[in-house]
Amino acid sequence: MNTSDQSEQYPQGDQDENKVKNVEMMPQLVSSEYKQVENRVSISPAVIHEAIRVEGEIELNRTIFALACSSLAAGLSMGFSLIGRGVIHYYLPTTAFWRPLVDNFGYSLGFLIVILGRQQLFTENTLTVILPLLTHFDKRTTLRVLRLWGIVLLGNFVGAFLLATLVAQTLLFPPGIRDVFTQLSQQAFEGGFGLLLLRGIFAGWLIALMVWLLPASENMRLHIIVFVTYIIGVAAFAHVIVDAVSAFYLVSLGKVSFWYALGAYLLPILLGNIIGGVTLVAVLNYGQVATEASKKEKGEQKEDKQ
Template structure:
């Protein structure tokens, strides 16, 4: 039975991938961010459709569970397609930037994060516009998606931050674990499990929650653009805290301690 790779080997693999991402042209970074935004919406819509199908006959808890199982496919699409959500660019590129130890690397990080985040929303908005047209989804799915958007908007501010910390930690952990496995099947399984857990929380990923709120606005939910902006700020802050402090920097310290 093959042993798991050593932390320093995982970190070295992440650093190599981070170098590739930092060196990508702005067009490449923008396009991978755009495609990730498009594909993650399929997970959001799958969650809404499944909850609508299950909830009328079962308790809400069962609907939430089955919906989370459906959402996992969205993250599988992102990982297998080698596109990038905002938080996926924490572990690998930061490892590369820390290795470079040059101010220019910071600006490359900022450009990467900005382009991917913005294009995640642009791509997701395009796909959300398609799915919010009446008749595109099964009857009742729009109503369920709107209710779920209202649930996200109703959360207390501190809870949104802490759920964002959980989401950032979880997605950055996925980035780390993907370097510890070697097969496509293992990558699919990891992405699916993390996607399931993310939706089961539900934990606030800045792009996923933001696109869900945007869809809710367009579907006539009791949600405003101010709610969307606030969620982006609060969940994004939590994502940064969880992804950078709890995962990326602690793994960097772990590797330095083994030298």
């Protein structure tokens, strides 16, 4: 069945609104059934890309004060990943080999608060604001991206530091749970620069993929956030803001120096998150969409000539 056959069977208005109007359909379908086919076609990469790009443009246009407040709130909220995991870990049997499989559900808590609460988290911005930059690669957009990254990263770090210091220097939690926080934070420090960089790449990759999945997730947003971030926790991948809470917790206890935590620990994780989020997701997914758009444009130009 060709396109002209479809024109005879379906009203022109339906064709204009139909995402699959150029795909061959069985001749016995009526217009209402054709609409049902539409509703079951997966959302296209171009639509996902545009949804994220528009969100990125909105973020780039936010004021410094709004970004600072939102990123500070996100830094504070991410502390609940350490708190959630630590509290669950404390109440599980000490000899259970499956302990990490359960306590890492607490790791997802901070991400749930930040993402569903629409707070500014640095690793999300390795995808959302990069798509506008790839679409309009110019000096103005580059400076806007660097401005947002700087404000959000600083705000996240300040929030993480405040939360970690509060937990470490007060009696908010009993000694046993605080000992668990210390143990989990020290475990996160294991590995040299190269290993931390690699762990950061995989975490940045997964976070950016999660952001890419969310526009098409509809009622599955909660499940996607929990599952992806749970895997990051179980696999011991490194997320710069979650691990900043752990690092600053140890700094508050005097177990490591502030500059050591920044340079030897958080720097490789930060670089890895950026590489994973920008290179492996933003650029590759943008390349996919850009290639399809280029083919479509060439096809339209060819039709115009004919």
